[in-house]
Amino acid sequence: MAVYDVIVVGGGINGAGIAADAAGRGLNTALFEANDFASATSSSSSKLIHGGLRYLEHYEFRLVAEALAEREILLNKARHITRPMRFRLPHRPYLRSRLMISAGLFLYDRLAKRKALGKSTRVDLAASGLFIDAIKTGFEYSDCWVDDARLVIANIQAAQRKKAQVHNYCEVTQVKVIDGLWQVSLFDKRLQKARVEHAKVLINAAGPWAEQFIEQKAQRTSPHQIRLVRGSHFIVPKLYEGDEAYILQHHDKRIVFVIPYLNQYSMVGTTDVEHTADPSQCSMSDEERDYLLEVVNAHFAKPVRAEAIISSFSGVRPLCSDDAEQPQRVTRDYTLSLQTHQGAPILSIFGGKLTTYRKLAEAALAKLAPFFPTMGGTWTDKAFLPGGDIVSLSSWKSQLKNQFPWLPTALLERYATLYGSEAALILAGARCVADLGEEIAPDLYQRELDHLIHNEFVYHASDVLERRTKLGLGYTNDQIATVDRYLQHHCSCNFAYQK
Ligand SMILES: Cc1cc2nc3c(=O)[nH]c(=O)nc-3n(C[C@H](O)[C@H](O)[C@H](O)COP(=O)(O)OP(=O)(O)OC[C@H]3O[C@@H](n4cnc5c(N)ncnc54)[C@H](O)[C@@H]3O)c2cc1C
Incomplete structure (x- = not known):
């Protein structure tokens, strides 16, 4: 045995x-x-590698320091799927004083070593024209983005x-x-x-x-x-140009992120709602949607309406139950x-x-x-994750451009940022787009799907379109069904998917 x-x-x-x-x-x-x-x-998160500025308010210094130190380690381990991101916090003096935020950011900058990440600064927000008149200044600091799935x-x-x-x-x-x-x-x-x-x-x-x-x-x-706390996000066409994220404060003291997503969208979230149903049954409620819209519309000059929402996703945080009354304080x-x-x-x-x-x-x-007295010691802090062994994302993109000059820019961007060095496996020996095989659905060629089948354990369209890539966001039901048929045929997958 x-x-x-x-x-x-x-x-x-x-x-x-x-x-x-x-x-x-x-x-x-x-x-x-x-x-x-x-x-x-793990695919429904805000996709941030962050210390969690607001956890300082709950005196979670150990957690924040550990998380801050992880940012640079993960940026190095997974250079393709992580990136530094600047966060801008519009100042609302009646919610948190300037002194309190400056003190929090002072700590945030110093609780762990920073090499790749810049320090916090004050920013003028009035000139951007993005916000309501009452918002004139803000603070900016560094954290990181990651493709969670x-x-x-x-x-x-x-x-x-x-x-x-x-x-x-x-x-x-x-x-x-x-x-x-x-x-x-x-x-x-x-x-x-x-x-x-x-x-x-x-x-x-x-x-x-x-x-x-x-x-x-x-x-x-x-x-x-376990205390289950649901968090929801929605996705809308991008609310502004630029790579920075915004961190907005609500009067209930919670914060909501607006994060650039997949070049053309903004991702808005999250909520903190007690969840008592089965963890697999969670979706954004109308109240959560309205809450997020309220926070965005209390900041941005151009209102965002519910009809603009393209998609939403929810997940439950499996938090260790403690005596905190409010979910956001657990x-x-x-x-x-x-x-x-x-x-x-x-x-x-x-x-x-x-x-x-x-x-x-x-x-x-x-x-x-x-x-296991003979097992090895710690090793993961310096080891690359598969795909992450590139000098930098920008140099890897240039290398791919030189090697595959015929590759359309959007496809090159996507392969580099999803697969990192493993993009070479998809492109090996190809000399033109036709070599990538049939285009099964827009921008999804046979070579990529076969790579996902052989190296990334996919069996269903949702594995490919929601988690390994996010292509499903722009697909019709017919296009999703075509991908599913290809997978059924090529990975002898005939079982029904149940989330
Ligand atoms: C809305 C939201 C936003 C968040 N944002 C962030 C963020 O920005 N940054 C951050 O650092 N963290 C964030 N988090 C927290 C982070 O996402 C979670 O802590 C993390 O994903 C939990 O991972 P996990 O592996 O414990 O759980 P899961 O990802 O839920 O994995 C558990 C797995 O166990 C499987 N399973 C259960 N029972 C069985 C069984 N009997 N047999 C086999 N498999 C089983 C399930 O199918 C599931 O896939 C966020 C969480 C939420 C909900």
Whole structure:
């Protein structure tokens, strides 16, 4: 009987990060994800690698310092899917005083080392003409943007390249301990087949389902409760030119981001609403939409109407429950809980942020060290993620332009920013657009789809169009169906997709 050292349940950012770290330290690792990788919270985030300026107000200094330090590490590890971003905070003196914001930014600039990221400054906003007359000045500081779903896939690929077994559409249906080992029952949705695997240690990285997983699948009492807090974003045609994001303050003291998205859109979010339904059933309510519109329209001179919304998405933050009354005050920090059942360890992850996934993985591995005394040490801080081993995104684009002068600019931009150095795999040997194969849907050629099938574990149109790329945002239902048909034909995928 084959026995893994570690089985990870859940292929969001935390599961993917832990699997990559564990495999790189020589542990025999497997990861199983019930749906697509990153199909839950990890593709519904604000897509920021940030310290979280507002968490300073909640005195979360440890979390903020750790998150700030991660910014430059992740900018280096994943140079294709991350980028520095300047954030502008219009000053509303009746909400937060100048002194208070200046003090917060002073700390923000100094809590961690900065090399690539500029320091904070004051900005004149009156000249831009973007805002209502009452807004004349503001503050500007640095954080980073990341393609969240692709950060997950890059970690899944990293795990696989370090010899981990990684499977999406494979649900863990039950776990029990037999003779000191975890017996993990799985249902493979692609093959419509049940199977059983064994491991010395189980990692519960089921995110919003972490508590439910312990109670229902392991039939044990969970050491912590999860509090589900829904956050929604909407997407509108871009509200302004420029690469900077805006951070807007509401009178309830919450903040809302307006972030440039995919060159032609602005992404507006997020909300903080208690979520009591199934985590997989979440979408933006009319109240959330109106709340976000209210904040935007209290700042921007040109009103944004509900009819302008092209699309929206929602996710639930799996926060470790504490005594905070308001959802926005619940800690964003993570808690790792190690339990043993009949001698077999299970490590459960509660809470966390995309930004701190790598540190969370290191903390998880530190907890496992006593069970694997010969495992390797920390390694992920300096290692590139797949696709990230380029000098810089701009030099990589120039290199691609020289090598493939016939490649349309939009396609070159897309390949470089999604796949980084792995764009070379899609383009290898091609000498003209026709060499990329049939155009299955606008801008989506056979070569790219085949790359996604062979290297990025896609089975459904939504895997390709919502997570590996965001092409679906501009597609008609017929175009989406064409992509789905191609996938069904080429990856013998005949199971219905259920989110
Ligand atoms: C609206 C919003 C905005 C956010 N913005 C930011 C941000 O800008 N920056 C930041 O740093 N963080 C942000 N976060 C937080 C961040 O997105 C989350 O902390 C992170 O994605 C959680 O990842 P996870 O792996 O724990 O959970 P998930 O991504 O939800 O992954 C858990 C996975 O486990 C799988 N699973 C569950 N049960 C089983 C089972 N039985 N078998 C197999 N698989 C199973 C699920 O299908 C799921 O894919 C935001 C969160 C939200 C909701």
